[in-house]
Amino acid sequence: MAHSAVPITPRWPGVAAAALVLLLTLGTLGAVAWRAEWAGGLAPADWAAIRFTINQALISALISVMLAVPVARALARRRFRGRQLLITLLGAPFLLPVIVAVLGLLAVFGRGGLLNQALTGLGFEPISIFGMQGVILAHVFFNLPLAIRFILQGWLAIPAERFRLAAALNAPVGRLLEWPMLRAVVPSTFLVIFLICLTSFAVALTMGGGPGATTVELAIYQAVRFDFDLGKAALLAFIQFVLCVGAALLALRVTPEDRTGAGMDRVVQRWDAARAGVDYAWIIAAALFLLVPLGMVVLRGLPGFLDLPASIWSAALRSITVAIGSAALCISMALALALRGGATVAIIGVMPLAASGLVVGTGAFLIVFPYVRPADVALIVTMLVNATLALPFALRSVAPAAAAVKADYGRLGASLGMSGWGWLRLVAIPRMRRPLGFATGLAAALSMGDLGVIALFAGQAEETLPLAMYRLMGAYRMETAASAALLLLGLSLLLFWICDRGGRADVDT
Template identity: 65%
Template sequence: MAHSTFAINPRWPGGIVAGLVLALTLGTLCAVAIRAEFQTGFGAADWAAVRFTVSQAFVSALFSCLLAIPVARALARRQFRGRSALITLLGAPFLLPVIVAVLGLVMVFGRNGLLNDAFGLVGLPEISIYGFHGVVLAHVFFNMPLVTRLVLQGWLSVPSERFRLAASLNAPVGRLIEWPMLRTVLPSAFLVVFLICLTSFAVALTLGGGPKATTVELAIYQSLRFDFDLGRAALLALVQFVICASAAIVAWKVTSPDGSGAGLDRAVQRWDGGAKRDVLVIFLAATFLALPLGMIILRGATEVLSLPTDIWKAALRSAIVAVFSSALSTVMALALALRAGRLAAVSGGLPLAASSLVIGTGLFLLVYPFVNPAKLALPITMLVNAVLALPFVLRAMAPAVAKIETDFGRLAISLGMSQQTWIWGVVLPRLKGPIGFGAGLAAALSMGDLGVIALFAGDGQETLPLAMYRLMGAYKMDAAAGAALLLLTISLGVFWVCDRGGRTVADF
């Protein structure tokens, strides 16, 4: 990404954002480390946790990407009724609170789930979701749709002139157009999924079947909550950063910049075949996503209207936090995308490597001497959610910004265009799609995130996910299922509104 350094993009806003991200990730880690008394070293169990963490994240990311390619390709090539709805639905698994998604998966793939019921009918042996493969299955369910969206963006950003040319020359589309496009999009998508899976611990533990499935993040959780061993937590968080950094370096090395020239900004038309296979792929992917979601909807449908008023208040509170953190995240991502370069790339990836528990604890230590943290619960949640969503929003925006710069930057400079005209007249209109997608993602992520609020919230500040957990904690699983459906509906709603707003131009 270091190739783009046109003077026309403003660089200082990106610098400010990078500083903020560094403060929230590494700064909070330092705050924890400073308070710590270092006593415990790194034991054999910790190395086992590191090995498991890395291997499950690698396999999960690999499968998410491999499976996403045919789905994105099929979606890029076919127009059909419900395509738009399906693309919106691709956002859904990613936005669900972990426990809801896990229960949804279990209702389909579990011992008592649909699949085993069907297997039982035709006399096949029972399959178990618990184990390494279960962890990978859940991570693919969460992340394959995200990769599909990212790769789909890549496919749709290929100028249609190239496909015309390829068609008229009867040239191999795959090798000449699609493979180079994938080389620019896939490494960063792989990295994102790898990092998400690296820091997820509830999925790994719940479906992993036992302490073999211990991740570094669980060890951090244990150190902070049970042992109050801040030094160990800081050390483990550092290990997590190192793993993430190594992965990021590898991803950059294999990324190749897109340099095949601009088109006329027209929508893609394709002449190559494969209709039957595309239909099958889309059907399979849609089923894989829709079944667990459908179970969640069925489970909550009867409860959602009889939810207590406090849940609706929590929903409104969550929605307000989501709107603000989405706006903040979008602006920050734009600033970083315009700055480009190494600093932007690092700060756009750091939040993924951070443990939200360490961020929360660090912030708590920083804030506590000055003000009661409960008073700042919602603003802090807004800020942290915005920063945590930043990598995704940036991922959606950065390739498009870089491309606009390569395609039109020289022209703009030769015309003596002002920075203002460049941003408002050239960049933003072309960014509508990615901005809509990114803002929707950020808003929905914020809606579903339990995050730091659990550490800070006092009376009357609970967000919807927290309220849902509290319902479950009070045995009220049915009401919680209703709250989960409400959460899913609102998350998808905000995602759809933003995404739709952007897509009207970018993708008809």
């Protein structure tokens, strides 16, 4: 019988996965740094892009957090039918393709949207959401739900016994319980959203208003696709990476430890929740802000759905192929790294968070450009980069389950002489199907909606569905774009549902 820890899985898959992640993060960054024209410096327009990127990210994160606090407080204090479903829908931004959400926002706030129709009917001048205000609006739409989820978890982590004690002593709940929690949770939430807004490409591409609303990522895209100035693109990409690393390190530094203490898992009863009308007003406003644009995508996409041109269906097929390949690679890397374990693997697994997809794509472009035509490897590179960028989310889901299986069954498997594929097939994978299915679906949905890397590499023959949608919007074919958005939304949710449902089917362990 085995009396000590015995390796039951081969080491080479974890080593190979770590090497691929390092190649696609540090390797592409090295290519960017090598090609960067350090002596040339930055033009005034480049400095303007850097300032705009930082300013819009700061404002977007600030508004998202400020609005999330009262909504999360209302959800924490109220119990109503459909509450759990509403909270579940707050995870939609992780699955929703950016270009689809942008089209929904345009249907509500755009030039011919519901808001401007109402303003015109009342005799007011229509408003434009393109430029800084449009970028901020879209970022708040994506990140408000994320901020609500983070802050709501902070509220729910306060033991119910503390609220009972505060009620018994007639103590101020806000000052003694809620304010300390907010001081611990809000800074890290703000920095995470700030990091997300720094690396947003599709939002700036579709909602930006020209040179005055250009982000660093958009400047990289323009330097590669239009000016073919690889040196300038490399320098901007390196600056983008430095900004992301700084924000990521600061976010990790201010992430709080759980010091709320343990409770007895009682349901929280809030005796201080007197103003129900205010709380429900916040909940209804947040739900409308999130769900109306999605409803408009469905309504505007249905009429022309059956008349979509063949090119859209071809782009959809390419997107599905890339998504399936990306998800398979991502979950394979996540499983290999999770079973390998260790602090080094954990660090490697989160490295893609500091790497923007466009920065990685720029590095990959610089690596392959001297040898092959970038369009010829567009789908393969997109698949690799999407798998790497989704890895932190997949690893977060798979790693705890892998650690539990190794702790519970590792010694038993070793004592029975089980190792390698046999142990994985008979022991590990059956007990990890739930997180594996969820992580696979998440990676597929994220890849399905990508509009970053593919925009650098693809020509007309290699375009995916998000890129085809963007080109339709640029040609003012909004009806066809709306139908394509509905197709993209449906395919993304379908891929996620198939993978997640497959992981949960007939699982008894």
